[in-house]
Amino acid sequence: AQSVTQLDSQVPVFEEAPVELRCNYSSSVSVYLFWYVQYPNQGLQLLLKYLSGSTLVKGINGFEAEFNKSQTSFHLRKPSVHISDTAEYFCAVIVSGGYQKVTFGTGTKLQVIP
Amino acid sequence: DAGITQSPRHKVTETGTPVTLRCHQTENHRYMYWYRQDPGHGLRLIHYSYGVKDTDKGEVSDGYSVSRSKTEDFLLTLESATSSQTSVYFCAISGTGFNNEQFFGPGTRLTVL
Numbered sequence: 001a002q003s004v005t006q007l008d009s010q011v012p013v014f015e016e017a018p019v020e021l022r023c024n025y026s027s028s029v030s031v032y033l034f035w036y037v038q039y040p041n042q043g044l045q046l047l048l049k050y051l052s053g054s055t056l057v058k059g060i061n062g063f064e065a066e067f068n069k070s071q072t073s074f075h076l077r078k079p080s081v082h083i084s085d086t087a088e089y090f091c092a093v094i095v096s097g098g099y100q101k102v103t104f105g106t107g108t109k110l111q112v113i114p
Numbered sequence: 115d116a117g118i119t120q121s122p123r124h125k126v127t128e129t130g131t132p133v134t135l136r137c138h139q140t141e142n143h144r145y146m147y148w149y150r151q152d153p154g155h156g157l158r159l160i161h162y163s164y165g166v167k168d169t170d171k172g173e174v175s176d177g178y179s180v181s182r183s184k185t186e187d188f189l190l191t192l193e194s195a196t197s198s199q200t201s202v203y204f205c206a207i208s209g210t211g212f213n214n215e216q217f218f219g220p221g222t223r224l225t226v227l
Contacts, residue, residue: 045218105156
């Protein structure tokens with residue numbers, strides 16, 4: 001079975017500073033990887049996804065993530081954060097083949113400090 | 115935005131009572147899911163559906179049942195609510211294909227006293 005680890009439960013960062021949110025996964029087969037964002041009192045929405053091809057994936061709101069198969073990681077980055085990026089971010093994995101059962105990480109709360 | 119609604123949005127109930135949460139979609143997507151979100155646990159899958167009357171258990175299905183009699187509706191029932199089922203419940207949908215993203219509803223905040 002696959003699993004997802006987000007080691008950082010909270011990440012404080014000053015406005016306009018860069019940020020990296022870490023995600024590691026475990027799976028014995030090929031996976032598809034996702035990052036979702038959840039703003040306060042809302043459902044989740046997709047930031048970006050890796051299916052195949054280029055390992056650097058660009059998403060909405062200036063975020064990007066890099067798939068590293070050897071390190072089984074899919075870290076999320078943004079070069080300069082804004083107050084509006086304050087939210088909780090979830091990494092997720094789908095194992096290729098079989099039904100679409102997504103495994104989510106426990107989430108990382110990004111707090112942007114003015 | 116994907117057309118997903120959840121009802122009710124907030125509910126307070128007492129231990130031992132049955133509760134039904136409704137998810138309604140207008141996207142005609144095949145897959146529907148129920149998750150619960152709790153601090154420190156992220157989202158955990160309760161049940162999912164891969165078609166009308168086709169459902170299966172997720173990782174935290176004990177105490178919950180589901181039904182899907184129409185493509186657009188997916189019902190989650192707490193047969194006898196307990197305080198441990200106090201949570202925020204999210205419905206999600208996705209289309210056919212293993213690489214499709216999931217679209218989430220706005221959530222239902224359930225409090226069991």
